[in-house]
Amino acid sequence: MLAIDRDSSTPIFQQISEQIQQEIVAGSLSAHQTLTSTRTLAQDLDISRNTVRRAYEQLIIEGFIESKPKAGYRVVAHLPSIVHQSETAIQNRYIYKNLIDFMETFDKLEFFPQKDWSRAEQKMKLQGLQHVQPANGDLDYRIQLSTFLKRTKQIEVTPDQIVIVSGFNEAAGIIHTLVDFEAVSVVDPLAPNAQEIWKTMNVNVNFFKLHDDYQTWSKPPISLLTANHTFPNGNFLTTTERQSLAKKLIADHKYIIELDTDGTFNFEDHPSDSLMTYAPENSFYYSNYDDTLGSSLCIGFLVIPTKFQSKFQRLYQSFPSRVSQWQQRIIANMMADGSLTAYLRKLENVYNQRRKVLMTSLKMAFGEKINFIGSNRGTFIVSKLDTDKSVKMLCQIAKEHHIIVGDVDRSWQKGPLPYKIIVFSIRQVRIDEIKIGIRKLSKLWNL
Structure with a gap:
């Protein structure tokens, strides 16, 4: 009989799938053996039938069981290869059950659209894939992405x-090849990898603040900024500021690289547009799925001005894209059927x-000792202490008590800051964890 721990932070469907997997590996459930029906198991465990279905679907994806029409679920004839994890790997996997993570240390994939992904994957298998994909990625995916x-x-x-690229490092290399610049202006603060990548190309880096006067940072032919939601201070450009900047770029024949990796979610009334909307021939746009489908997906996309299309094809046509075409087509199908938008x-x-x-809990815990800065966008909150x-x-105090919060001092090039800020991400913490974690921090920090 399967055992369900309703107080565990591990989802019930995952508890079921893990226990059945263990029984299959141990031989308690043999090849071709039929599993208990979803209706019966749901009644036995006093849980939703959908929860059991989700557990079975997980086992199908992992290759342990299969579903046959009118025959229910049964164990597969040949089990997938199982690599036993090291003690360190096992420890790293399960330590997060007791961790309150305000800094996305470990992506739980709590809301990953598993059913939609599997359905899109099945459709992709019926469609088939070309043996070698174009240099800029799967065409069907790019068609859907342009509409999106x-x-x-x-x-x-x-x-x-x-x-289609594997990440910003690859995108930066392409931009450098297309524009061929010796110096770049980079907004400060910014995620360290986006700051450091230019040094590997022997490019001189000048740093500027997002709202610095245009003339103080626009001397290099190209600049990098995040107009939607700057990590880690949540700063952004208004529509008026974007329009003004676009006019200057066009007049001065300069280029902007807009890094948009945390601007998907907007909790304000007005829409979030792009600099490329106002200066399409002077803007490069980069984004990925870090804040939606998970950073481990490693699929990003770069939009280049039309003037560079022929140069890109001439330089890269002999180097077909190595980004997973399998995953690209799955995402394309999810865009096409609307499931990605719903997700x-x-x-x-x-x-x-x-x-x-989170904001209510922080205010209740720290009162006038805490204020929030930045925009109401993205998946993190910037607190000024x-x-x-x-x-x-x-x-460090928080970490010693199994709470991870964001020390982002290394994201600033021109420091130290005159004030103290800590970043709280909302991606990997449930509401109950937020309340517990902030109550603990209130006692631990004693501000």
Whole structure:
């Protein structure tokens, strides 16, 4: 009989799938053996039938069982290869059950659209894949992505302007090859990898603040900024500021790289547009699925101006894309059938609820000692603290009690800051964890 721990942080469907997997591996359930029906198992465990279905679907994806029409679920004839994890791997996997993670240390994939992904994958298998994909990625995916960008970011581009990449490092290399610049202006603060990558190309880096005067940072031919939701201070450009900047770029024949990796979710009334909307021939746009489908997916996309299309094809046509075409086509199918949009809408509702609870909890815990800065966008909240204690000390105290918060001092090039900030992400914490974690921090930090 399967055992369900209703107080565990592990979802019930996952508890069921793991226990059945263990029985299959141990031989308690043999090849071709039929599993208990979803209706019966749901009644036996006093849980929803959908929960049992989800557990069985997980086992199908992992290759342990199969489903036959009118025959229910049964164990497969040949089990998938199982690699026994090291003690360290097992420890790393399960330590997160007792961790309150405000910094996305481990992606739980709690709301990953597993059923929609599996359905899109089955459709992809029926469609088939070409043996060698184009240099800029799967065409069907780029077609769907161009429509998706127009709807969500007001970016009107053709599929040929989109280049599918494994991450920003690859995108940066492509941009450098197309524009051929010796110096770049980079917004400060920014995620360290986006700052450091230019040094590997022997490019001189000048740093500027997002709202610095245009003339102070626009001398290099190209600049990198995040107009939607700057990590880690939540700063952004208004529509008026974007339009003004676009006019200057066009007049001065300069280029902008817009890094948009945390601007999917907008909790404000006005839409989130892109600089490429106003200066399409002077803007490069990069984004990925880190804040939606998970950072381990490692699929990003770069939009290039039309003037660089022929140069890209000339330089890269002999180097077909190595980004998973399998995954690209799955995402394309999810865009086409609307399931990705529905998933993003669900995430936005969940994150908005978490965001409100987090901000209320922080205010209740720290009162006038804490204020929030930045925009109401993205999946993190920037808190400004009034304390004599260092950010490093506060983060260390929290970590010792299994709470991870964001020390982002290394994201600034021009420091130290005149004030203390800590970033709280809402991606990997449930509402109950938020309340528990902030209550603990209130006692531990004693601001």
